[in-house]
Amino acid sequence: MLDDKPREACGVFGIYGHKEAARLTYLGLYALQHRGDESAGIVTGDGKQIRAHKGLGVVADVFTDEILKSLDGHLAIGHTRYSTTGASVAANAQPFVANCKGGPLAIAHNGNLTNTNALRKYLEQRGALFQTTMDSELIVHLAAKSQAETMAERIEDALGQVKGAFSLTFATKDQVIAARDPYGFRPLCLGRLDDAWIIASESCALDIVGAEYVRDVEPGELIVIDENGMHARKPFSAPRRAFCIFEYIYFSRPDSRIFGDYVDRTRRKLGKQLAIEHPADADIVIAVPDAANTAALGYSQRSQGRFEIGLIRNHYVGRTFIQPSQGMRDFKVKIKFNPVGGVLRDRSVVVVEDSIVRGTTLRQLSRMIREAGAREVHVRVSSPPIRFPCFYGMDFQTMGEIIAARQSPEAIRAHVGVDSLGYLSKAGMLAAMPNCAENYCTACFDGEYPLEVEEEMAKLRLEE
Amino acid sequence: MLDDKPREACGVFGIYGHKEAARLTYLGLYALQHRGDESAGIVTGDGKQIRAHKGLGVVADVFTDEILKSLDGHLAIGHTRYSTTGASVAANAQPFVANCKGGPLAIAHNGNLTNTNALRKYLEQRGALFQTTMDSELIVHLAAKSQAETMAERIEDALGQVKGAFSLTFATKDQVIAARDPYGFRPLCLGRLDDAWIIASESCALDIVGAEYVRDVEPGELIVIDENGMHARKPFSAPRRAFCIFEYIYFSRPDSRIFGDYVDRTRRKLGKQLAIEHPADADIVIAVPDAANTAALGYSQRSQGRFEIGLIRNHYVGRTFIQPSQGMRDFKVKIKFNPVGGVLRDRSVVVVEDSIVRGTTLRQLSRMIREAGAREVHVRVSSPPIRFPCFYGMDFQTMGEIIAARQSPEAIRAHVGVDSLGYLSKAGMLAAMPNCAENYCTACFDGEYPLEVEEEMAKLRLEE
Amino acid sequence: MLDDKPREACGVFGIYGHKEAARLTYLGLYALQHRGDESAGIVTGDGKQIRAHKGLGVVADVFTDEILKSLDGHLAIGHTRYSTTGASVAANAQPFVANCKGGPLAIAHNGNLTNTNALRKYLEQRGALFQTTMDSELIVHLAAKSQAETMAERIEDALGQVKGAFSLTFATKDQVIAARDPYGFRPLCLGRLDDAWIIASESCALDIVGAEYVRDVEPGELIVIDENGMHARKPFSAPRRAFCIFEYIYFSRPDSRIFGDYVDRTRRKLGKQLAIEHPADADIVIAVPDAANTAALGYSQRSQGRFEIGLIRNHYVGRTFIQPSQGMRDFKVKIKFNPVGGVLRDRSVVVVEDSIVRGTTLRQLSRMIREAGAREVHVRVSSPPIRFPCFYGMDFQTMGEIIAARQSPEAIRAHVGVDSLGYLSKAGMLAAMPNCAENYCTACFDGEYPLEVEEEMAKLRLEE
């Protein structure tokens, strides 16, 4: 994934009924690490109380064996969050925990709400104190205000008042509760490990703990798991589905099963369709690793172009990587990728990439490939031009930086400096998807937002 | 101070109108370090926003130059908190900060409220979320719920609903507000440095920044400092005063001026009175350093006994000091004190101590003095026997461990293993005080609580 | 790379004549991170003194911007070291620095000496003090003892007395010196960036700083770089060459150029030869990522088997990863790899792996692939069976654990639990190499050691 790729906020996990609940949550978060490496947290419940630990960094750095040992309990939820800049990042680590009428409540959230300003004003007028700037805190406030009797009912009450994208896990001292917004923007699935129930953003988190994939949590569904077993209801409804198509294109892991099919399979189809729409008479087909690997394979299979590994990705890049003080050309790309001279020299090369946001990094990458001896460079993108901001949880760069919002494909080709550039068509993209096309949110490509957004929020993003 | 001494919660500081507000707060907290070394925190305001930093440990460890530099603003409040055990100590570090209707509000609190259970229930029913287990959070909730217009009015509203001991500083982005409960349990004073106003728990915090002591913040007073200057009102009233007499006996620094007089002067008078009530025919008078030093000097001056330094105190004791695995006799005392052989050998010694809680450490200390060659050991205590718990902010050991609650002075003498033991009388203690006797809270000595306490709270403490 | 893969010690780097010498060394080490992530260190010289910083961990963790800023100087050497267990790892971080007659001398070493016991005894008898257990310290002692006039001559003197594998960079306050043993066991190359000369273990470290590859440092060569420019001599000779063939098979990065050719190119030829020797009638060809990727591509191209990505590798694995307390089956493999269900289900699969040491991990991996639905699993190994220990710097597991030392390929196949298993032949392996076959050390495959080893050392390894 390049630096100018969209960043989505968060992976969530939940488990009920396992004596190693904290450890399995740790593993689940580890498998969901690609959904966020800014912070990680786990909250456990043992029937009497809850325990929490959160911290900045990747899962393996935030938790030690000692900490995991201290997180007693047969139920747990966990969260992993994407890296953003900002002073108060530590306070925004999740799960968010607060004490309220019914006892302590913890929440882990993936997605973005779209009526936060209204909710915040409403709550402030009623004396609410806010600890963070997170959407998720609003949900807990609403639940605390509810006069309903059980915590599950209070959560239902609260979620009835919020709009937007949410795939959620909650923990109380004796329950795990999960919910998914009725549009189904973000993935969420249900699994089973012996007697335990598991909730996870992607099925790869079930695989790592050896759990079986049962089904997706359905859009609009609320699931309560406690000593009485697992109970599902569907209190929330929406006029349509709006699965985030970007999860298939780039965000989810290829080995995950989301929205009803394997990511890998869909991504390969995108590559094949791309080969049909934009063939290239080139010697070899390479991917920008790792996200575009499968699409490149698909492109190669359909186009008969030889698949090669032309870029080696360095996986040691840390968050505090230090730059040389005098600008080194194409530095940001160099520390991530190195071209393989023996593969590229004197070749005409198709480079498959999953999407383009700013174009800056792809420009550097193309230059690097050319300097390694490639005769021709043809870029093929397995999604249409991104032209609109996302309000449901995908954190693109500011609008001003989205290159296709301002420039034509030909201008982008010239900017990136390659011999040809082909984007997959929207129709082609949708043809590659499982489910019918109407079920996907494609707002970032066509501006058709399935769910209204507060005026202020929309203005802010568009003006940025 | 011995390990079994009462521990009081917290020192507070506030400053308005100085471009180095954070740095001066840092110094002020450093001077108040004896009031708490568990955690420290500073919140600053620059007119537009507030900034906060808190952490576990002593002031000098929690803050670095870089952190202080980042704490911009012309106003600041700070807090230092006493060491207690418990898992969630980090969350309980102060100042507590929250966002509410009027913007961000920070609070630093010294003292204990006595109607917290009732307040908590009241707030929970109205949907409040609690982040901590601190009294202080309740005050902020009440202020957030107030329909009054300005933040100062909302705080006044809130404080009108709480009972107990409080010496408080608040910060908003453009105001510093201070308040003291109408009984005046805990000290709080007002100072001036050039154009800046300062609020501090003790005057030693004014001295370190070179500020001038102006006067005490009066019991029941509310002080608002902002661009319009300093404005004081007295909205809270009480049937009497109830200055904590323990502040004079042990807790405050000898160089501080509290409740209208120098601590040092009062402590010396306690020593003199002790010499009158319990003379001893001994060769030398020594103190248990450092808190009893002045009382011992007073005792020596009045009794004509020669003052000597018979115990050397080791100031490097850290919080994680490691014990030998096989019990070493009197170890806890040995790492704090070493007897001076040349002073004690073959002498009859008066040991002046400020108070006795459990008696365990004094027992070890006496044995150590005797083993260093003292012929006779006579303990003189510059306060009466402690027999009741404190609900206003002095954290004694659990009642079960307060030795004088269960045993007579003679039994204590035998337990401690000394030749004689004399406690100062209550009348003698009060005679040494400035102000009239009725102005002091002496509940820990006589059980006469000036302000009612919630039943549950009282039960809990007494049963412990 | 699987856990039971050979681990080699270290990558080295050196640069002379660049005002950002420390930063470029940092980048060079970052590119060599795959050669060792236990510790990292940089030593710089500015003509007057040397400065050093070393620490445990990966390069990006050991160095901060502040530290790099403090490492002034126009010359630098650096070192990155492989993870091993042991209490004194911190002391063994390199470069090793000592003060001696000619001033301070720093050394960074890749390789193993084979006459260390004799050298150690010789030096001990003459009063040498040892700070570490590293071979490299011996070289510095020998240089310090030399009566030669210049540091370069003293180093030449010292290297004349040692036997074994060494690719070395040295720094004094005003010189960078490099040397490679006359057998040429380990790679070492020379590069150029503007006016600066660079030495590096692999050419990928030249690429990252934008330097040009000039040539390999030749076996037996000694290179001195200082204000007089670069001067090379060849004082050391050997009866033959002995390039470590494992560098091509597994250890070096595919984008590096070593021993005169690209690693990627050689690795692909290994895969093609493997397809000729051990064809398989399977649906797809997958690699154990990342080291076997290129060989698998080669296998697929020659065999016409479809190349697929059947295993996703998780790159977040840290060194302190925590295991579930109750054994989870195949856990070690699960946290590194996840099978792609959509690719493997109902397929007959060729799995290409670069080498087998213990076989344990491959066994778990095969089971995981089968459980993901593969119909048949055929393992193909792009090197012959490893049967002998290495004394020249490749740290295999102890002999007792090298499975092919004790078992036949058929027994190994049964142990690993796959349908077929094919190893590349030694002749086939050599045929894929650039240079003539006699130039390679193949001792780990055939036990023919090109250079004698001290008896004690040999015994130790074989008995382990």
Added chain:
Amino acid sequence: MLDDKPREACGVFGIYGHKEAARLTYLGLYALQHRGDESAGIVTGDGKQIRAHKGLGVVADVFTDEILKSLDGHLAIGHTRYSTTGASVAANAQPFVANCKGGPLAIAHNGNLTNTNALRKYLEQRGALFQTTMDSELIVHLAAKSQAETMAERIEDALGQVKGAFSLTFATKDQVIAARDPYGFRPLCLGRLDDAWIIASESCALDIVGAEYVRDVEPGELIVIDENGMHARKPFSAPRRAFCIFEYIYFSRPDSRIFGDYVDRTRRKLGKQLAIEHPADADIVIAVPDAANTAALGYSQRSQGRFEIGLIRNHYVGRTFIQPSQGMRDFKVKIKFNPVGGVLRDRSVVVVEDSIVRGTTLRQLSRMIREAGAREVHVRVSSPPIRFPCFYGMDFQTMGEIIAARQSPEAIRAHVGVDSLGYLSKAGMLAAMPNCAENYCTACFDGEYPLEVEEEMAKLRLEE
């Protein structure tokens, strides 16, 4: 102790024959913390190997329970080192450990050698590698070079070649060896705890572990403790004794017994003698705490002036204390001391201080006392003017800063800004000492160096 006080390097400790050797050493170092808080280290031996841990900071920070547990063995030595600035402080932490012919050897050193340049040159010519810039390393090199048979003999050999001040403990895997130079510059004593023998810089380190003081290690003595018991010899001789008189005046703890008597007793006599030589018609006598406390008591007793506590010392001062960015007047003194207003106001005050080096801090302190209301300030110093550098381990500021080297007492009085200033005479000081006057080194007062110093070293210090 004021900032401009002499700083001496180090406290040493050793123990043989106790199963908790590391823990008792930890306690011993803790009691010797006043002799150095820059770094601390412990080395243990268990008959088979040695183990070591060292680090920067105070003893309680350098060691954790886990670390102490890992330091197995029935023998141990330890070291605590004074704070100095400099980049490579970590490398200079002691005990210094090296491997040599006879196995590993560890050394802990208090004192300074005076022929280091000559020794260093001698060793360099013979190929020695130096890891540190410490004198102590030279001793280990000399021992390693010795052809004597046992380690004790080799150490004797080595110490026969060094000149200067040394109080030493050594550890091998099965022996503790101690030695003191024949002049006896620095203290060293021998104690007994059950079957264990203990060596310590001061007797306060025996007290804390409950050991009995047996006797001083005599000047010129070498003590070997192993499974054969304790054996003492006196292989080193000198024309005279030269006990550092500054140990009595300022450096050692008052509760320690050194050079045959209690420090406290001697310090009191200095105070009494000072009262005789420089009486003052003042209301009260106060000390600059803590070092001058006992001298002030002696002054008060002899002069009939009332002893008071007029300065409160803040013990929380850390090493990284942050200054206000705009100069606050007398800041360095303010964070260490606060005057007690009630004591000083309108009083004529005698301030007893143990010594003056630069005078800067005393000047600030006097001003602070005056601003607290003192009518007159009379400084009395319990030692003569310091006028010469020390080459035997007392690290005064550079010569240029020693105020009495350049100015008369009257000029110093004017500089410090007090009403009168009286230094104790040299004769008076010597009269207060136990032992005969000829046994003391008074070089810092009179320039009569008992032992010659290398020309270069002398020049360096004098020119600084």
